[in-house]
Amino acid sequence: MKPAPFSYVRPGSLADVLGELAAGDGKVLAGGQSLVPVLAMRLGRPGTLVDINSVAELDELTVSGSGSRAGEVLRVGATTRQRVLERSEEVRRVPLLGMALPFVGHRELRSRGTVCGSLAHADPAAELPAVACCLGAVLEIAAPSGHRRLSAAEFFAGAMTTAVGPDEVLVAAEFPVARAGEGFGFAEIARRHGDFALAGVVTRVVRDGDRVVTATLTGFGISDQPVTRDVAQLVQAGDGLPAALREGTAELAADLVDTAGDAHGSTGYRRRLFTVLAARELGRAYDSAGNDRAGNDRAGNDRAGS
Ligand SMILES: Cc1cc2nc3c(=O)[nH]c(=O)nc-3n(C[C@H](O)[C@H](O)[C@H](O)COP(=O)(O)OP(=O)(O)OC[C@H]3O[C@@H](n4cnc5c(N)ncnc54)[C@H](O)[C@@H]3O)c2cc1C
Structure with a gap:
């Protein structure tokens, strides 16, 4: 399909961008990688594209x-x-x-x-x-x-x-910016590289020696928006060991994962993915928080990004 007709403007200042949007029916164009497909499929019909790339x-x-x-x-x-x-x-x-x-x-x-x-x-x-x-x-x-x-x-x-x-x-x-004592984990499962995740997790743990100061878990691809939970008690009780965290992350999965099943995976399958990824990446964040440096750059890759 082709987009419905639209006007195009490329203002040179933020004030002019806001002026164009104030006129009504405008839509910001940044990289166009999501907006252009939306237009091409006629899921959106803005009157004017306001290109911000000259600001x-x-x-x-x-x-x-x-x-x-x-x-x-x-x-x-x-x-x-x-x-x-x-x-x-x-x-x-x-x-x-x-x-x-x-x-x-x-x-x-x-x-x-x-x-x-x-x-x-x-x-x-x-x-x-x-x-x-x-x-x-x-x-x-x-x-x-x-x-x-x-x-x-x-x-x-x-x-x-x-x-x-x-x-x-x-x-x-x-x-x-990451500070000493912080560690991180990231992992997702997708059918093919470049596809959106069936389920994914992001983790952050802050430690002071063996004490877990903060532990945060965010899931994506599992609900209508990213969902974040404080999991400090869970990580502390399990000493950051993935096997010991599994029961707790399964409970979280039952609570948080509500994306309806589709051709790519049922809700139960996504819960299982979330359970395993969350336990593993909390363990990774816990371990790297124990390193005496700011953060870590180890990717929790199930597949190499490119
Ligand atoms: C084949 C394909 C695979 C993809 N896979 C992934 C993936 O795995 N993970 C992923 O996260 N993304 C994926 N994307 C999307 C990609 O990351 C987009 O770049 C991103 O979602 C939108 O960024 P953009 O700069 O292109 O925004 P645009 O397409 O220009 O805009 C997207 C929307 O955001 C609004 N917008 C943009 N910038 C602003 C702003 N500064 N202020 C207000 N509104 C703004 C626009 O008006 C529009 O509604 C994929 C896209 C394609 C085509």
Whole structure:
């Protein structure tokens, strides 16, 4: 199919982008990797595509000491490509991004697709929204009335639904930089490389010696949006050993996994995947948190990303 007719504008400033969106019936165009298929299938019919790629201030990739949490943050602007982040030096500062990005579609898609576009699109099976939730990333939104900052938990509102209004732009995402004592895990199962996950998990554990200070588990592809739970007690009780965590993650699977079964897998199958992946990746995060360095960059790959 072909898209329905639309106009196209490419403003040079954020103020002009907001002006175009305020006129009504406009849609932000970032990398186009999700929006263009939506248009081609006529699942959406915006009157005007507002291309943000000429707005210099949105092309940002910086580590700074600001942000709502103590410590440094990696700030990723709205036009930063997934591939640019993946290949950057900065990505090492947020190991979970480095672990997740190779699983976002294919390399060619990532060379156009943006980090913020993936967050704004909010596919329930997408990797980057889950990373944002697990890390408690902060999302900055520009509206005609000014800027506001939301936590990832406030930002995602349901399948393909976020707090970004039709006249607003997600200008940047801020991810906390890893510190000593933090460890991470990431894994997903997909039928083919580049497909969206049937089930996936992102984990973060903070340790002080043998004491688990914080343990966070986010599942994706298992509900209508990423789901996050505090699992510190579970990880502490199981000493971070996957076999000992299995019973607890099975209970979580029964509670959290509600995606209806389809041709690719039943709900029960997804629960089983979640149970195994969650126990394993919590164990991985626990182990790496015990290393005396900030985070880790070991990917929990069931298949190599490319
Ligand atoms: C074959 C294929 C496989 C894929 N596999 C995966 C996968 O495995 N995992 C995965 O996560 N993704 C996957 N994707 C999607 C890909 O990651 C997209 O790049 C991403 O979802 C959207 O980013 P984009 O920059 O292309 O956004 P666009 O397509 O330009 O926009 C997507 C949506 O977000 C809105 N939007 C974009 N940026 C902003 C902004 N700054 N402010 C407000 N609204 C905004 C747009 O208006 C639109 O509604 C796949 C895509 C394809 C075509």
